[in-house]
Amino acid sequence: xxxxxxxxxxxxxxxxxxxxxxxxxxxxxxxxxxxxxxxxxxxxxxxxxxxxxxxxxxxxxxxxxxxxxxxxxxxxxxxxxxxxxxxxxxxxxxxxxxxxxxxxxxxxxxxxxxxxxxxxxxxxxxxxxxxxxxxxxxxxxxxxxxxxxxxxxxxxxxxxxxxxxxxxxxxxxxxxxxxxxxxxxxxxxxxxxxxxxxxxxxxxxxxxxxxxxxxxxxxxxxxxxxxxx
Amino acid sequence: xxxxxxxxxxxxxxxxxxxxxxxxxxxxxxxxxxxxxxxxxxxxxxxxxxxxxxxxxxxxxxxxxxxxxxxxxxxxxxxxxxxxxxxxxxxxxxxxxxxxxxxxxxxxxxxxxxxxxxxxx
Numbered sequence: 001x002x003x004x005x006x007x008x009x010x011x012x013x014x015x016x017x018x019x020x021x022x023x024x025x026x027x028x029x030x031x032x033x034x035x036x037x038x039x040x041x042x043x044x045x046x047x048x049x050x051x052x053x054x055x056x057x058x059x060x061x062x063x064x065x066x067x068x069x070x071x072x073x074x075x076x077x078x079x080x081x082x083x084x085x086x087x088x089x090x091x092x093x094x095x096x097x098x099x100x101x102x103x104x105x106x107x108x109x110x111x112x113x114x115x116x117x118x119x120x121x122x123x124x125x126x127x128x129x130x131x132x133x134x135x136x137x138x139x140x141x142x143x144x145x146x147x148x149x150x151x152x153x154x155x156x157x158x159x160x161x162x163x164x165x166x167x168x169x170x171x172x173x174x175x176x177x178x179x180x181x182x183x184x185x186x187x188x189x190x191x192x193x194x195x196x197x198x199x200x201x202x203x204x205x206x207x208x209x210x211x212x213x214x215x216x217x218x219x220x221x222x223x224x225x226x227x228x229x
Numbered sequence: 230x231x232x233x234x235x236x237x238x239x240x241x242x243x244x245x246x247x248x249x250x251x252x253x254x255x256x257x258x259x260x261x262x263x264x265x266x267x268x269x270x271x272x273x274x275x276x277x278x279x280x281x282x283x284x285x286x287x288x289x290x291x292x293x294x295x296x297x298x299x300x301x302x303x304x305x306x307x308x309x310x311x312x313x314x315x316x317x318x319x320x321x322x323x324x325x326x327x328x329x330x331x332x333x334x335x336x337x338x339x340x341x342x343x344x345x346x347x348x349x350x
Contacts, residue, residue, distance in 0.1 A: 011258025014270070079299030087266030088303050089259050 015089045020166035022082045023211025026204045028070055033201025035063035040194035081212070085219040123164050130157040138193065144183050147196070151179020167207055174203035236322060243288045244319045248273065248281050253308065253316050256291065261307035282306060290315055 019025070039060050044053040066073065075091070082088075134150040155175035158167060178199040187195045244253055251271045256262060262270070268278050285291040290312030294305050308316065 007254045008258040011255045011270070013258075015259040015262070018266075076299060079301050083263070083265075083298055083303065084301050087269060088263040088298060088305065089266045090261045 016092050017166070018086075018089050019091055021086075021211075022078065022215045023208040024074055024077050024081070026167065026208030026211065028066060028074060028208075030201045030204030030206075030208055032063060032066045032070075033197050033204060035059045035066065035201075037194045037198035037201060039063060040197070041191060081216070084222055085216075120164060123161055127157050127161045127165070130154070138196070142189075144186055147182035147192075148179040151175045151182070155179075167204075168211060170207040170210060171203055174199075174206065178203065237326060240322055241315055241319050243284060243290065244315060246281075248277065249285055252278075252281055252285065252306075253290065253312065256306060256308045257313065257316055261305050264304040264306065267306060285312070288312075288315075 039056060042052065042056055044056050071091075078088075131154055134153045137153075138146055138150050152175075155172040158165070158172040158175060162169075162172070178196070181199075182192065182196060186192070244250055248271070252267060255267060255270050259266075264275075264278065264282075267273075267282075268275065271278065273281070282291060282293060286293050289309060292307050292309050292312075294307075296303050296305055
């Protein structure tokens with residue numbers, strides 16, 4: 001059997017990759033983490049100060065909106081940045097674990113697409129389990145070195161899954177730096193998890209920002225003339 | 230002419246043209262894509278892509294719709310049911326002429342050029 005992917009599978013893979021090419025997904029993930037960490041770091045106290053409560057409520061509202069409407073927000077952003085520059089391709093299925101919506105028929109490489117989708121699913125589950133295990137380790141072990149250990153484990157997982165989750169080297173390096181910083185400059189214990197989450201968000205914001213910047217520089221905005229068939 | 234060879238003569242000429250085959254392949258794999266994306270993926274000029282899309286649309290294989298994403302107008306192309314069926318039929322016919330693997334038939338020391346066209350990389 002031919003080991004190279006068929007052009008159809010290759011085209012669907014490229015369309016999948018295209019969704020992440022502008023870094024906007026990582027920017028959304030980063031923003032979500034920052035907003036959630038803000039909500040944890042600055043909870044409203046009793047009696048509530050109107051300004052503090054307002055900011056907390058706003059951050060929570062934005063976080064929830066981002067979680068519930070991330071697809072629409074992404075599409076809205078892409079319509080202003082990506083589609084005018086490099087065009088539109090059908091986004092991947094809403095369900096992250098159902099990555100290939102194609103109904104491949106016999107003779108067009110169904111085994112290839114199924115194998116790829118299955119491999120992706122396995123990798124996603126493994127990555128999720130590693131990240132959750134690291135977070136449990138942080139909560140369970142109250143030692144300063146746990147930050148380095150957890151961060152290095154997450155960084156290693158990110159290196160392995162770099163192409164799957166479309167992140168640059170900034171993310172694994174950022175996690176390693178975050179772990180060392182948390183160990184050598186320990187924050188107050190009650191706020192440590194939120195600060196770790198904040199660092200996580202900043203890493204993804206940095207990664208998404210640089211990817212977006214690179215994308216915009218490589219693909220300058222077209223004139224006002226829209227392409228027509 | 231043998232029936233096997235006759236089957237080759239019934240290949241869909243609309244799809245058989247390399248540029249249109251590229252468009253059909255991308256659309257089959259992607260689902261739907263706009264004009265600009267297709268142009269970049271296939272490396273065509275605007276005029277070239279327009280004329281091939283027009284032929285595919287005339288054959289009823291491709292559906293071309295104008296839509297808006299935000300304020301940006303898009304010319305979105307997708308395969309029709311007829312187009313998908315025609316593409317699958319075409320691939321089936323092409324696969325039928327695939328020679329046996331070199332290990333099972335010593336005569337074929339290397340794959341003929343059309344096989345490389347079907348599976349590049």
